[in-house]
Amino acid sequence: MKLREVGAKCFRTLEDLTVEFGYDFCTLSGRNNAGKTAVVTIIRHFLDDEDRPYLYGENSLSFSRDHTQWSSSDEMEISVRLELHRHDDAEVFFVVDKFAPTPIEGEIARVRLTETFYKSGERQLACRVNGTDLDSQNSSEIAKKLKSASNLVVHNSTSPNRRIYYLSGEMTEVLESHFSQEDRNKIADAERNLSSKVKNAAKQHKEELSQLLGRLGENYEVELTTLERSGSSRFPLNVKLNDKSVDTNLGGWGSGTQNRTRVLISVLEADRIRKSQSSESRSTPIVIVEEPESFLHPSAQAEFGKVLNNLSADFGIQILTTTHSPYMLNQTSPEANLLLERKVTRSKLKETERVDTSGDDWMLPFAANLGVVSDEFIPWKKIVGSANSKIVLVEGAIDVEYFNILRDKFPEIYALPADVEVVGYGGKDALKNTQVLQFMLSRLEKVYITFDLDAEHEVTTKLRSIGLEVDKHFCSIGIDKPGRECIEGLLPEAILRDVYAQRVDDVLALGSANSSAKKSAKSNLKQAALERFRNCSLNSADIPEMARLIKKIARAF
Structure with a gap:
């Protein structure tokens, strides 16, 4: 069984909210009182066996106790949308098929349960199967089966059932x-x-x-x-x-x-x-783990987050966690991390809203849980989405291309293991936020960081402050000569002379007072040097500085 959606209207702080769960390992984040518990309560209401009440009967919902305080509506509505597999959820699937208006075709049954609570104290249950509404009696039979078929396993780390x-x-x-x-x-x-x-x-x-x-x-x-x-x-x-x-x-x-x-x-x-x-009574439960990071050091949180993510995939079981830790988030599929926050009206907290975490906003749950500005995560998107656990961090895309050329054209000196990925982090400033950097390092097995020699002083101080050691964990790239304090500085002088001779205007623009023109000229020269290196005929003996760099990094792995 897979949970695909939770909806609510006028339920506690969820005045009008729909939350979708599209992955097997999903996380729900937000500040205290943001609405996470309310979402979990809805799930438990529909799937937890009433014969095993939790928290002294709190799973018994009512309009008077759970209706949104600032709303004048006379109704309160909660719902869940589930996917049942004919084989993996055979016991419930059989009952749903039995009470559905028409036989279910295919392997998946999509079930939506909606319960409406009225101010008068009455309540009404409705069920829809594959888009078709059922009558109240059949809806009730399906709801009873969902509660009684061991469809939910819940662990609350802050108050475990001991x-x-x-x-x-x-x-x-x-x-x-x-x-x-x-x-x-x-x-x-x-x-x-x-x-x-x-x-x-x-x-x-x-x-x-x-x-x-x-x-x-x-x-x-x-x-x-x-x-x-x-x-x-x-x-x-x-x-x-x-x-x-x-x-x-x-x-x-x-x-x-x-x-x-x-x-x-x-x-x-x-x-x-x-x-x-x-086979005829099989059930695949959903697992809810509340605050799995409790009592764990950040490094242990990072390890445990990976374990839960992997177990979800290995067992084919959906795991939903509520968390305040960036280390427990889904780092292989960042879009599976859901973020809730309360809207503020006239300095008062009001309804819960879901924050958009799609596209370029993938980093918002990480930033919210880590307590940093979200833009600090932008340079690290490739690392969060990478399946590799061994990475060489280089300043940018051009540096990545140099490593790719060395790998393809000079395999005799490219000594990095095949499972090591080279990833750009978007410039030296990304290394200055050591809080975000430590989080990124925690999710990887082995990392080696490189940066341009002209940034050595300011970057080295930051990296040493978090326990990293020169050569063992990081090194600068370049030669201590003007204009060669970067990866291009490792190129043979003949290549650099040719590039500078052909791009005199860009060389002159490097001394310009116009910062935009200066930046553009530097970029043009770097790109020209890369293309010249890519297309020229050299052997490994012609690039001794490149060979030494690769050898140094390889030793670290």
């Missing part, structure tokens, strides 16, 4: 683990051997959880032990995490490790629900 047992003289935290119907039937048939049966059923769960934890790059082992249960179809398990020197219950670990482990258990539960059902 159960504490007092066992063997100590307080033990217990996490509930979902088992398949087949496992449950076996356990029911052999109640007197419950403990051993649960241990057998838990074996695969332990292995899968260990594999997920292994994605974090830390050496955890998982130990699961069973506890007495009280007739539930879920079985309490005591969780221990072990590394080379420590063996302790989950509750004894740091808050960040505890939170990541609980989040991964929630994702694993969704995957097991999807896999463990028979």
